[in-house]
Amino acid sequence: MRERDVILLLAEKMEIGDDCSVIPFKETHLLLTTDMLHQKTDFPEGMNAYTIGWRTAAVSLSDIAAMGGQPLALTVALGAPHFEKKVCEQIRDGIVDCSKKFGVKHFGGDLDRHNELTLVSSALGEAAKPVWRGGARAGDLVAITGELGRSAAALEFFKQQEYKMANELACFTPRIPEGLALAPFATSMMDISDGLARSLYQLAKASQIGFKIDGGQLPFSVEAEEFARTQEELFELCIHTGEDFELLFTLASENLMEARRACEFVVIGQVTESKIQMKLGTELIDIPDRGYEHGKQ
Amino acid sequence: MRERDVILLLAEKMEIGDDCSVIPFKETHLLLTTDMLHQKTDFPEGMNAYTIGWRTAAVSLSDIAAMGGQPLALTVALGAPHFEKKVCEQIRDGIVDCSKKFGVKHFGGDLDRHNELTLVSSALGEAAKPVWRGGARAGDLVAITGELGRSAAALEFFKQQEYKMANELACFTPRIPEGLALAPFATSMMDISDGLARSLYQLAKASQIGFKIDGGQLPFSVEAEEFARTQEELFELCIHTGEDFELLFTLASENLMEARRACEFVVIGQVTESKIQMKLGTELIDIPDRGYEHGKQ
Numbered sequence: 001m002r003e004r005d006v007i008l009l010l011a012e013k014m015e016i017g018d019d020c021s022v023i024p025f026k027e028t029h030l031l032l033t034t035d036m037l038h039q040k041t042d043f044p045e046g047m048n049a050y051t052i053g054w055r056t057a058a059v060s061l062s063d064i065a066a067m068g069g070q071p072l073a074l075t076v077a078l079g080a081p082h083f084e085k086k087v088c089e090q091i092r093d094g095i096v097d098c099s100k101k102f103g104v105k106h107f108g109g110d111l112d113r114h115n116e117l118t119l120v121s122s123a124l125g126e127a128a129k130p131v132w133r134g135g136a137r138a139g140d141l142v143a144i145t146g147e148l149g150r151s152a153a154a155l156e157f158f159k160q161q162e163y164k165m166a167n168e169l170a171c172f173t174p175r176i177p178e179g180l181a182l183a184p185f186a187t188s189m190m191d192i193s194d195g196l197a198r199s200l201y202q203l204a205k206a207s208q209i210g211f212k213i214d215g216g217q218l219p220f221s222v223e224a225e226e227f228a229r230t231q232e233e234l235f236e237l238c239i240h241t242g243e244d245f246e247l248l249f250t251l252a253s254e255n256l257m258e259a260r261r262a263c264e265f266v267v268i269g270q271v272t273e274s275k276i277q278m279k280l281g282t283e284l285i286d287i288p289d290r291g292y293e294h295g296k297q
Numbered sequence: 298m299r300e301r302d303v304i305l306l307l308a309e310k311m312e313i314g315d316d317c318s319v320i321p322f323k324e325t326h327l328l329l330t331t332d333m334l335h336q337k338t339d340f341p342e343g344m345n346a347y348t349i350g351w352r353t354a355a356v357s358l359s360d361i362a363a364m365g366g367q368p369l370a371l372t373v374a375l376g377a378p379h380f381e382k383k384v385c386e387q388i389r390d391g392i393v394d395c396s397k398k399f400g401v402k403h404f405g406g407d408l409d410r411h412n413e414l415t416l417v418s419s420a421l422g423e424a425a426k427p428v429w430r431g432g433a434r435a436g437d438l439v440a441i442t443g444e445l446g447r448s449a450a451a452l453e454f455f456k457q458q459e460y461k462m463a464n465e466l467a468c469f470t471p472r473i474p475e476g477l478a479l480a481p482f483a484t485s486m487m488d489i490s491d492g493l494a495r496s497l498y499q500l501a502k503a504s505q506i507g508f509k510i511d512g513g514q515l516p517f518s519v520e521a522e523e524f525a526r527t528q529e530e531l532f533e534l535c536i537h538t539g540e541d542f543e544l545l546f547t548l549a550s551e552n553l554m555e556a557r558r559a560c561e562f563v564v565i566g567q568v569t570e571s572k573i574q575m576k577l578g579t580e581l582i583d584i585p586d587r588g589y590e591h592g593k594q
Contacts, residue, residue: 001380003408009385013393014404021405023370023421026323032421036374036409073320077333077417083298088306096310107311108318111300112333116412120374122419124320124329 017206019066019190022130031125033063038118044155046163047170049087052119053094054171059193060123061102061174062245066191067132068183069125071176073106074099076121079114091119094171102176129183133206136188136250140271142211145178145264146246148196149224149238156227156237169223175247181263182249189249195242195291200276203248213269213287215280242291314503316363316487319427328422330360335415341452343460344467346384350391351468353416356490358399358471359542361422363488364429365480368473370403370421371396376411388416391468399473426480430503433485433547437568439508442475442561443543445493446521446535453524453534466520472544478560479546486546492539492588497573500545510566510584512577539588 001009010016020031037043037059043052057074064071076095080087099107104123136142150169157166175191182189188207192199196218200211220238228234250271251259259265269279276287298306307313317328334340334356340349354371361368373392377384396404401420433439447466454463472488479486485504489496493515497508517535525531547568548556556562566576573584 001382001385003380006380006385006408009382010389010404010406013389014406016405021370021372021403023403025369025423026325028323030327030369030421032370032372032403032405032419034372034374034405034417034419035407036376036411036415036417038376038409038411040412041410072322072327073318073329075318075329075331075419077331079333079335079415083300083303085298085306088298088303092307092310106318106320106329107307108313108329108331109307109311110332110417111303112335113338114333114335114413114415115337118333118376118411118415120331120333120407120417120419122329122331122372122417124327124421126322 018133019063020125022067029127029130031064031067031069031127031130032122033060034120034122035059036118036120039116043117044158046158046161046166048167049090050094051167051170053091054098056119056121057095057098058172058174058245060121061098061176062191062193064123064125065175065179066189066247067127067130068179068186068189069127069130070180071102071104071123071125073124074104074121075108076119077110077112079112079118081113081115102174127183131183131186131189133188133190133203136203136207136209136271138209138271138273140187140250141253141256141267142250142269142271143265143267144219144246144248145175147219147221148244149221151243152237152241153221153223153227172245174245178247178263182247182259185251185255185259186249187251189247191245192248193243193245196239196248197287198242198289198291199248200287201289204276210272210274211269211276212272213278215278217266217268219266240291315430316360317422319364326424326427328361328364328366328424328427329419330357331417331419332356332360333415333417336413340414341455343455343458343463345464346387347391348464348467349416350388351395353418354392354395355469355471355542357418357420358395358473359488359490361420362472362476363486363544364424364427365476365483365486366422366424366427367477368399368401368420368422371401372405372419374407374409374417376409376415378410378412399471424480428480428483428486430485430487430500433500433504433506433568435506435568435570437484437547438550438553438564439547439566439568440562440564441516441543441545442472444516444518445541446518448540449534449538450518450520450524469542471542475544475560479544479556482548482552482556483546484548486544488542489545490540490542493536493545494584495539495586495588496545497584498586501573507569507571508566508573509569510575512575514563514565516563537588
């Protein structure tokens, strides 16, 4: 089975499909999310233990951000073939530095012997008004925080053994303050961990709408532009590669000015009735539904 | 490094050491816990996918029980080399059946390709008055729910390819109602996932006390008694093998009658100033600190 079919199978008995599980609790909402990372898929040659720790925390904090939440606690299950003191210390410091930066005060976890270095983080958060994937309406604007292609550039730097730059880029910033600032305005929101293209499809499906993206407005990062020799390569790095962990969201146009005062972002297009297309000069092309499939629910 | 040294290393920057992370929240406490299970260590030949799912949920629910909490939500990260429909369905059903039985209403998770079948569950719970490991006082009684050695017997049944009986025993009951019932009385509590002996040492360390266990009162299970040919073997199965997931707790003797009305349990000894010993007839022996070391925090 493909991962998306497994998700359908799970969804028959588990209410899943957003960035976090949302638990109504005492006039607010608790958010719970889990992410699995492991050596083979997620830790390229040259990624240091601090970066591994940082990313372990950051991927789950990004899911809390994507619901407009404030993180409260983080647990990590660490499976490793052996436990080297220096590696454990650096992983711990990466986890703790990233988490504390965004207000996490409580930690827990589990240790296990495992053939492959495997880290699973779970974050608990709170959101007074969680932002779901299903609230976008035709006519809304669609926007994005930060820049595209920084994670793809990090991967290129790892390949070229430019490890210092690669590790710096790989320690991405989960958009917690941005998520909190946008929550009052966003009609739908998610992180683009699977890439912008795939995320547009996921948001469109949840909200039963479409998108018309203005290719000229996409915030390509300088790093990605340096690696790309053609427009095709630039799109590959910035739209299909994924792992950028920026926030993709929609908002009513009348709230644009107020939202801009709360948070920096770039409007990249409009919500339409159907189809996911991009305007490139005078052309209107279909964006292919292609990206990372790692099956985040 | 040994796992317990890694825990010390983590504890320098993360407040860990109980069955769950405890987060004070709106005049109550949230509980968060994570457990990693994987093929090589946790799923013996013959363990079916439903049992794997059940245990995945149950180990984390047991941690919630051990703090006297009510579970609210569960997430599972599933890593597998490939996703077979039937296996996924059965794992899902095991997770959902176990969770719903104990009041979990919200689910989430992550999927990943992984060389080895790996499941990581995280449970969120609530406890008005969490029960810690550190509250036992000399003079308290020490007690335990259920029976000892059922999980060890399950392992023996798996070895003998008695898979039906083995799977039944392996689908253990996380002691959620018992934990809730005992919370008002227990001065300290934990689950005995690492075995009774190791758990006594952990509780003793956290509370800075000792124990005098009455060997004649230990509730050995019929299943373990059938496998054991000698008293040494019985102790090995029931005290050192672990994974029984019963609740070990202490309480003031004046609360014994009221606690008994709330929940079934067996008093197995007393809290002392120091040393962890067992009375066997007229002998007083030291219980060795030996059991499963899988590093649960």
